[in-house]
Amino acid sequence: MSRSVAVLVASVAAIAMVLSKFIVPMESAETTVAEWFNAAAAIAFVLGGASLLKMNLLAISARGPGWGYSAVTLLAFLATLGVGLLKVGVAPSVAYPGHRMSGSTDAEGGALWWLYEYAMSPITGTLFAMLAFYVASAAFRAFRAKNAAAMFLLGTAFIVLLGRTYAGVVVTSWIPADMPWVSWLRLENLSAVIMSVFTTAGTRAMIIGIAIGVAATGIKIMIGLDRSYLGAGSGGGNG
Amino acid sequence: MASHGGQPSFLERLDRMDRRWIFLAMFVAVAAPILWVGVTGKTFPEAPTxxxxxxxxxxxxxxxxxxxxxxxxxxxxxxxxxxxxxxxxxxxxxxxxxxxxxxxxxxxxxxxxxxxxxxxxxxxxxxxxxxxxxxxxxxxxxxxxxxxxxxxxxxxxxxxxxxxxxxxxxxxxxxxxxxxxxxxxxxxxxxxxxxxxxxxxxxxxxxxxxxxxxxxxxxxxxxxxxxxxxxxxxxxxxxxxxxxxxxxxxxxxxxxxxxxxxxxxxxxQEAQRRMAPQLFGHVLMVALIVLGNVVFVGLRGREARA
Structure with missing residues (x-):
């Protein structure tokens, strides 16, 4: 029953969006559905939090491998949620100085701001920066010129890697920049050609392919044939 | 695969190199230019695309x-x-x-x-x-x-x-x-x-x-x-x-x-200052790819001869 309702809501919303583009009196339907979407997206955060709680509480109660990580995750989640909801350390806003909760949740000096500035920001930045080390290791062990295609890929990688830095300018600075028939061979120009010609062509092909796929999937969702978005056990699979 | 009386060859040792050496090389390649830029304040000229x-x-x-x-x-x-x-x-x-x-x-x-x-x-x-x-x-x-x-x-x-x-x-x-x-x-x-x-x-x-x-x-x-x-x-x-x-x-x-x-x-000038570490990081990546392939080709050639 609940799945049928979900399918019906999705179909009605999709049909309304399509019709709003073709029938003038229905133009406002697009905005209305967008409002529903925004409300649903906000509620999804609550569902996401509930799901996080459930999964990690289950992991802790099962005492399986790595349950300690779940405990840390829960602790961090609840602490962040708590200081955010209660606006711990947040000064009242200028407009409403008499109301303690009138300040912005993430105002500078507040506990949530402190967590963001001194915990989340350095942690996520560090995780992202660590990619450089793993990519360097992979560069040594995995990028092998085993066949012609791999050699081509490696050659392209060299040009783009060097062409996106000052090394590209230095290495091919002997090629005259004012002679168009040879200047494209300079690494920085060659890199730009690869990006603007080959990458663009490949990406356009993918975008067109994806767009056709999205349109086909959209029609299937609209008529209730595709229920895969309802998750596992939806009974509809992919048509 | 070992050669020379059971001692691994240079290529084999390179192939089995502890990846922490690579991490150290990347750290130096990024940290040294950051320090250099910090001390000198110099940046590379840019040619806008x-x-x-x-x-x-x-x-x-x-x-x-x-x-x-x-x-x-x-x-x-x-x-x-x-x-x-x-x-x-x-x-x-x-x-x-x-x-x-x-x-x-x-x-x-x-x-x-x-x-x-x-x-x-x-x-x-x-x-x-x-x-x-x-x-x-x-x-x-x-x-x-x-x-x-x-x-x-x-x-x-x-x-x-x-x-x-x-x-x-x-x-x-x-x-x-x-x-x-x-x-x-x-x-x-x-x-x-x-x-x-x-x-x-x-x-x-x-x-x-x-x-x-x-x-x-x-x-x-x-x-x-x-x-x-x-x-x-x-x-x-x-x-x-x-x-x-x-x-x-x-x-x-x-x-x-x-x-x-x-x-x-x-x-x-934050972006311009980050181009020096990017340059050395990229050059190290290219060097590692070349080195990895030299090892790969060398060991494969030896296997073919054996």
Whole structure:
């Protein structure tokens, strides 16, 4: 029953969006559905939090491998949620100085701001920066010129890697920049050609392919044939 | 596989090299240039690509007082790449006297707006909130927010972050839909970001009476997905830290052109300062790929002979 309702809501919303583009009196339907979407997206955060709680509480109660990580995750989640909801350390806003909760949740000096500035920001930045080390290791062990295609890929990688830095300018600075028939061979120009010609062509092909796929999937969702978005056990699979 | 009386050969030892040596090499390749730039203050000259020049021109050609909507769709994870970009664009807008309306579609993007505005406007007390700039903050809904803003910005944002109704904010007077802005800028690290702005907000205006001009800055990973939209849907793209460095170079050159004695603070050269570590990091990557393949070919040749 609940799945049928979900399918019906999705179909009605999709049909309304399509019709709003073709029938003038229905133009406002697009905005209305967008409002529903925004409300649903906000509620999804609550569902996401509930799901996080459930999964990690289950992991802790099962005492399986790595349950300690779940405990840390829960602790961090609840602490962040708590200081955010209660606006711990947040000064009242200028407009409403008499109301303690009138300040912005993430105002500078507040506990949530402190967590963001001194915990989340350095942690996520560090995780992202660590990619450089793993990519360097992979560069040594995995990028092998085993066949012609791999050699081509490696050659392209060299040009783009060097062409996106000052090394590209230095290495091919002997090629005259004012002679168009040879200047494209300079690494920085060659890199730009690869990006603007080959990458663009490949990406356009993918975008067109994806767009056709999205349109086909959209029609299937609209008529209730595709229920895969309802998750596992939806009974509809992919048509 | 061992040779010379059971002793592993040089190639074999290289092949089994502890990856911590590679990590150390990468650390040195990045750290040494950072220190060098910090001590000397020197940066590499940049030659702006057409896409970056297009972005610069789109901002530069607007008349003073033009209203620019800047969506900072990123979080601290990609701030290393995108923060200098956001700072350079906001600074360019301020130097040109444009009015800025900032927003974000990312839950963790709010402080990125605060940090950027603080960096650029920290020494500009004359830049009044509500008149020259406004912070709309974060709104949940991704492309849903874009679609609402297309028809009425107030549908998505009833108030700014200071809880002031949009109608009471002088900068927002006369702004009904998103096309009423003179330029849209998205500094984005992924979904929802520049690509969605093109699909949901920019493209629908292109056939209308008031096409929305759009400039995007993105991470290196996302840039190839955006290039097909340049130059028709996008006036320009800043791709990764390299694009940010080129843009920053153009802005700083404009500053120096206006005042040859102007001193550009280090905080406005962040992208250019990051090009040296990027250079040595890339050169190390190329060297590692070459070395890895030398080992691979050498060992394969030995296997074939054996």
């Amino acid at each position: 057409p896409a970056v020049q297009g972005a610069f021109d789109a901002v530069d050609s607007l008349p003073p007082g033009a209203r620019v909507l800047i969506s900072m769709d990123f979080d601290p994870a990609s701030a290393g790449e995108l923060q200098p970009m956001a700072t350079a664009i906001v600074r360019h807008c301020v130097l040109r006297g444009h009015r800025i309306c900032a927003m974000t579609l990312w839950p963790a993007g709010g402080p990125m707006i605060d940090g950027t505005m603080q960096d650029v406007l920290g020494d500009r007390p004359d830049w009044k909130y509500g008149e020259q700039w406004v912070n709309l903050g974060y709104r949940a809904g991704f492309e849903g927010v874009m679609k609402q803003m297309n028809s009425r910005v107030a549908l998505a944002y009833a108030t700014d972050v200071r809880k002031t109704p949009l109608g009471d904010i002088p900068l927002m007077k006369g702004i009904e839909g998103i096309a009423d802005f003179d330029l849209l800028v998205s500094v984005s690290a992924g979904y929802a970001g520049a690509k969605e702005w093109v699909q949901y907000s920019v493209s629908p205006t292109l056939t209308g009476p008031r096409p929305l001009r759009f400039v995007a800055g993105s991470t290196g990973v996302q840039t190839p997905q955006l290039i097909p939209y340049y130059p028709n849907q996008m006036a320009g793209i800043l791709g990764a830290i390299k694009g940010a460095a080129e843009y920053e170079f153009l802005v700083n050159e404009a500053v120096r052109k206006a005042d040859p004695n102007a001193v550009v603070p280090a905080k406005f």
